Amino acid sequence: MKRAKTQSHLERLDKLASMLKSEDFLTTKDLSDALNVSTRTLFRDLNILKARGMPIDTDKGRGGGVRLHRQWGLGKINLTTSETIDLLISIAICEKMNSPLFMKSLNSIRYKLLALLSPDQKANIKALRNRVLIGSSASPQVHASYEQSQFPECHALSAAFLYQQPINISYIDEKKTVTERLIEPHYLYFNYPVWYVFAWDHLRQDYRTFRIDRIQDSNVIEETFVLRPFTEFSHLIATDSPILL
Template identity: 45%
Template sequence: MTRANTTKHLDRLEQLTAILKSEDALTSKMIAEELNISERTLFRDIGILRERGLPIEADKGRGGGIKLHRHWGVGRLSLESQEIIDLLISLAIAESMGPTLFMRNIDTVRQKLMASFSPKQKEKMHQLRKRIHVGEQASPDVLQSFSTKKQETKATIETLHHAFLFNRRLSIIYQDFYNQETQRDIEAHYLYLGFPVWYLLAWDYLRNDVRIFRYDRIKQADILPQEFTVRPLSDFHDILTKQNVRTL
């Protein structure tokens, strides 16, 4: 076997390991199709991984599949809540860029990252990705009023992200276009990026309606004890349409 073929085989074994770690039980046909190999080659690779000590299980019969033992967790990451959401946002932005020069392997990166998360973290990641959206670059009018020098403090960002992550109501001081400040109680349902400006798509109790808030205009944020249930995306349809947003 040539060096090129050996490298390709090792890459495939690594990808197979990531698939088995990051997904529920899959049939041999599904895995073989994803790797673009025959089922015979797949089982040969599985044999190699078993020889390396990976506890691969195969359930026979209808509905059965191939997977790693559920308690196998070598290489699992230990991430704080803030790190999870920061990583999620970064990955979501990278995916939205498409197959750029340095992002051609984004699917493999995502599989490896997901393989490193605990089952609880995986579920949280899946749910949060549905709540992050990316639109077109900010307009010249928005950029004119946006400055990195006016950006919110690190503490404010962490408060906003914590409330978003754990579905907690927020009390914020918001400065509008005319520099007038108002106190708002809001629910942070979705994040939206019109690069480089971040927004919260929220329910505003002051207006008793959905509203969009620019991050850099949130001067203070405090978490309230009340929790909320995420509203359906359809509630924000008019805002999303106006901002020309696409879901990640």
Template identity: 45%
Template sequence: MARSTTLSRLDRLEMITALAKSGEPLTIGDIAMELGVSSRTASRDIEILRDRGLPIEADRGRGGGVRLQRNWGVGRLSLNYTEAVDLLISLAAAEQSGSPLFMAQLGGVRRKLVASFSPAMAFKINDIKSRIRIGKSAPAHLLSQYRAPAVEIVGTLHQAFLDRSAISITYTTVAGEESQRIIEPHYLLLSSPIWYVLAWDELRQDVRTFRCDRITSLVTAPDRTFRLRAIGDFQTSLEGIDNI
């Protein structure tokens, strides 16, 4: 039961909501085990969610089944800042791909999503969108060298990008040379499927472009934030990007 000490009620409610929406068959006992709490606590949390309007049905007893009402639809979608940015970036990349299959309505989906944001959230999202660039697809000779970057590196880089925090990286060049850098991740560029960071490099005291999949380690420096530079400052760093 040690896990129950690390999960707040808010965290538990979010997890129960996600489990209920998954469509998988669940019992109160399953949920209690997943959360590391007693069945009584799980039942109380489910009752709170019902009071908040989530149409959860639960049978009585320890082994009672838990499910959403069959006629429950998508309704309102609640996303946090990071999730909203991820989704909008994915939509933008899909739109730019030019594929007509299953993608005809992406523009409308994106507009509806943006329209659902609060003014404060919309302002933050627009700021981030202005820092994401979608370019042409990567040339074939780069694809043979490409390996998807590690999930933990992507997550840390993403957060530093959102927070405008400097990061310390270990970077490997195309020639296999390794170096330590401290960079400011100002913009991201997708040359599908390869992502690049358009950054200020403290070592070179100049702008540089780094391939995300060539970053082998990364540590944030949250106390070292930066002021965003104009995108025009990075034009020279994009020269020869097809050979990086």
């Protein structure tokens, strides 16, 4: 009986929230009649929704109105796993930059993002975050060459990284030599403002680092690779101590 009553209350709160979202102005009588509750119960429900973060404005007095704040128009955001990992990585990069501005809410934003996910999605994102490393700033020489780079489309590389798929790339090195490579993108490494991919290179049969801005054409292979432990790639970082996200 108690569980049924609780479920009924939750359904009523959902209906009330939907009504507030769908109408610009409703009177307390409209809401009470639609929900078949007393005015006292209605205001108790409105206070619950306010506590959950809905910005509800109420006009006191007979025939008083209830509405969402006029500046509020955003409900729950449904994010894909890739969108969520993009946001979490962006937050980690901002934290690493240690800016004194606009950083106060990052922890709470991260927790709210994680709260949107199922246990399986959380496990997947945790595994992905452990494959992304944040270093310090790149050298002046790297900065200069990066600023002169043509920035390629990276959707194929992102997909290959996320789903552990090999990828064919055309790569241009610092001597402007272009080679065709088949690589397994195991880890990503950010040395501001430059991204690198730590990969197993089938051409060299060895571990290699590729600057992402030097990757030209790319084509994902429809198969998967087994993730190698980071210890097998750690020698690729000469002096910097990376932070796992």
